[in-house]
Amino acid sequence: MNEIGTWFTALVTLAIYSFLYRDNPFYKAAEYLLLGLTIGYSLVVSIKTVLWPGLVLPLASGEAAKIIPLLLGGMMFIRLFPGLKTWSRIPLAVYVGAGAGVSIPAMLKARVLQQIGATTANVTSLSGIIMLIGVITTILYFYFSREHKGILRPAAKIGTYYMMIFFGATFGYTVMSRVTLLIGRVEFLLGDWLRVITP
Amino acid sequence: MNIDRRIIFVIVALAVAIPLVVPLDLPVAVTDETRAVYDRLEMLDSGSVVLVSFDHEASSLPEVRPLAEAIVNHCFMRKARVIGLALFAEGTAVGYDILNDIAAQQGKVYGHDYVYLGYRPQYTAAILGMGESIREVFPTDYDETPWEEIPLLQGVHNYDDIDLVISVADGSLPTYWVEYAQARYGQEVIAVLTAVMVTAYTPYVDAGQISGILGGLKGAAEYEKLIDRPAAGKRGMDAQALTHLAIAVMIVVGNVIAFGARRKKKTAVAGEHAV
Numbered sequence: 001m002n003e004i005g006t007w008f009t010a011l012v013t014l015a016i017y018s019f020l021y022r023d024n025p026f027y028k029a030a031e032y033l034l035l036g037l038t039i040g041y042s043l044v045v046s047i048k049t050v051l052w053p054g055l056v057l058p059l060a061s062g063e064a065a066k067i068i069p070l071l072l073g074g075m076m077f078i079r080l081f082p083g084l085k086t087w088s089r090i091p092l093a094v095y096v097g098a099g100a101g102v103s104i105p106a107m108l109k110a111r112v113l114q115q116i117g118a119t120t121a122n123v124t125s126l127s128g129i130i131m132l133i134g135v136i137t138t139i140l141y142f143y144f145s146r147e148h149k150g151i152l153r154p155a156a157k158i159g160t161y162y163m164m165i166f167f168g169a170t171f172g173y174t175v176m177s178r179v180t181l182l183i184g185r186v187e188f189l190l191g192d193w194l195r196v197i198t199p
Numbered sequence: 200m201n202i203d204r205r206i207i208f209v210i211v212a213l214a215v216a217i218p219l220v221v222p223l224d225l226p227v228a229v230t231d232e233t234r235a236v237y238d239r240l241e242m243l244d245s246g247s248v249v250l251v252s253f254d255h256e257a258s259s260l261p262e263v264r265p266l267a268e269a270i271v272n273h274c275f276m277r278k279a280r281v282i283g284l285a286l287f288a289e290g291t292a293v294g295y296d297i298l299n300d301i302a303a304q305q306g307k308v309y310g311h312d313y314v315y316l317g318y319r320p321q322y323t324a325a326i327l328g329m330g331e332s333i334r335e336v337f338p339t340d341y342d343e344t345p346w347e348e349i350p351l352l353q354g355v356h357n358y359d360d361i362d363l364v365i366s367v368a369d370g371s372l373p374t375y376w377v378e379y380a381q382a383r384y385g386q387e388v389i390a391v392l393t394a395v396m397v398t399a400y401t402p403y404v405d406a407g408q409i410s411g412i413l414g415g416l417k418g419a420a421e422y423e424k425l426i427d428r429p430a431a432g433k434r435g436m437d438a439q440a441l442t443h444l445a446i447a448v449m450i451v452v453g454n455v456i457a458f459g460a461r462r463k464k465k466t467a468v469a470g471e472h473a474v
Contacts, residue, residue, distance in 0.1 A: 020205065020208045021205060038257075038289065041288070041289065042288040042289065045288040045291050045292075045318055046288060046318075046320060049291070049317050049318045049319075049341075050318070050319065050320055053338070053339065053343070099323070102323060102327065103323065103378070106378040106379055106382060106383065107378060109378070109382045110374075110377050110378040110381070110382040110408060111374075111378070114382065114406055114408055115402060115406055117406070118402075118405060118406030118407065118408075119406075131405075166398060169398050170395070170398045170399075173394040173395050173396075173397050173398060173414070173415065174394070174395045175443070175446065176394040176395075176415050176416065176417065176439065176443070177262060177393050177394040177395040177415060179211075179215070179438075179439055179442045179443070180261055180262040180393075180394070180415065180416040180435060180439065181258075181259070181261050181262065182211070182212075182215055182442075183215055183219070183261060183416070183435045183438045183439065183442075184260065184261020184262070184435075185261070186212070186215045186216050186219060186438070187219060187261075187431075187434070187435070190216065190219055190220065196220060197219055197220055
């Protein structure tokens with residue numbers, strides 16, 4: 001990275017971290033810059049790698065079938081005209097219908113059936129039994145059609161302990177993730193910018 | 200007792216910065232999860248085809264880059280051919296840079312040892328489409344070189360010709376690889392994840408739907424140790440360990456102070472009642 005780029009990145013990084021002291025215009029400017037860059041970059045990548053080679057060039061070479069996605073995509077923007085916005089429901093209906101048709105069987109198989117299969121397959125081992133109890137009691141916690149009384153009460157209580165273990169583990173990993181982001185920035189500031197350390 | 204939260208920020212900043220300036224060289228123990236991923240990649244034959252999908256945003260780069268570099272390094276060490284692609288727009292340039300950097304370090308040739316196909320939106324459609332024909336989804340590579348002019352891609356049609364899919368992700372994309380590539384086409388998938396995603400994907404490993412997980416900076420440090428190429432993961436783990444220690448100490452101290460204050464208050468209330 002050239003010197004100007006390094007300095008600019010360092011100053012924007014410091015502007016973002018200045019929020020830790022208190023909200024200020026430098027933080028706001030850096031935040032808006034990040035949003036603008038993210039949207040701009042995604043737009044350019046989408047045009048360069050998707051719309052241009054996948055739509056514009058085929059249309060220019062006479063591929064008439066590409067008119068269908070062009071029309072459906074264009075109809076999405078009809079929402080901007082209140083009098084005509086009913087038409088925008090057509091591409092949405094196609095999108096939702098196709099999406100549901102594709103995803104429901106796949107989700108059912110991967111997230112439900114295969115997971116149930118794996119949960120019940122190892123009930124001969126201690127860990128398998130612990131896991132099965134965890135799954136059943138956690139599901140019982142979310143069973144709200146009956147008041148949590150009698151056997152349901154202790155079962156749901158056990159379920160909450162399982163969930164607490166999950167939340168604790170997830171929180172620990174989240175701390176690790178966020179600290180890693182901080183390490184990345186500090187490494188950049190001390191290495192690439194101030195050259196106190198070798199990056 | 201109220202402490203200005205900015206004091207905590209300074210403590211955390213020091214806990215991160217000091218080990219980076221003065222490395223502690225703390226040992227890194229390799230976990231079974233990381234070793235399982237390493238062992239799977241060790242089983243790759245020379246010429247195997249590995250598809251590495253960069254399914255992340257730029258904001259997670261400090262965590263994703265060490266992980267991706269370690270895993271791509273190992274793929275090249277095994278003489279596997281690597282096909283890179285991105286299903287998140289922001290991951291596109293990142294993936295391209297990582298592949299080119301590691302390939303240059305290992306003397307790999309573009310088009311023969313590795314190729315980068317670029318970005319496709321609508322990941323569901325892209326993953327499903329590649330099950331039928333990868334060429335239909337990516338007719339050219341990232342530099343717009345036509346498929347038929349890239350030697351590596353000749354003979355690669357769909358998942359039948361891919362030995363392993365590695366999803367480098369900071370979100371839910373590995374779920375879609377499981378649902379559409381693994382469950383539907385039987386494609387073997389490994390997830391390389393930011394730490395925050397690890398607990399969500401462990402059940403998929405237990406169920407055999409994902410062959411292994413490599414997670415977080417610690418996962419990167421462990422993998423670097425296994426392939427004997429210490430890099431950003433190893434460097435960051437000293438700071439990571441010291442920061443965790445600082446946070447744990449602050450939690451304990453905070454709780455001791457809070458319990459002490461509560462006890463003092465109870466004693467005072469009991470004293471008032473006695474009077």
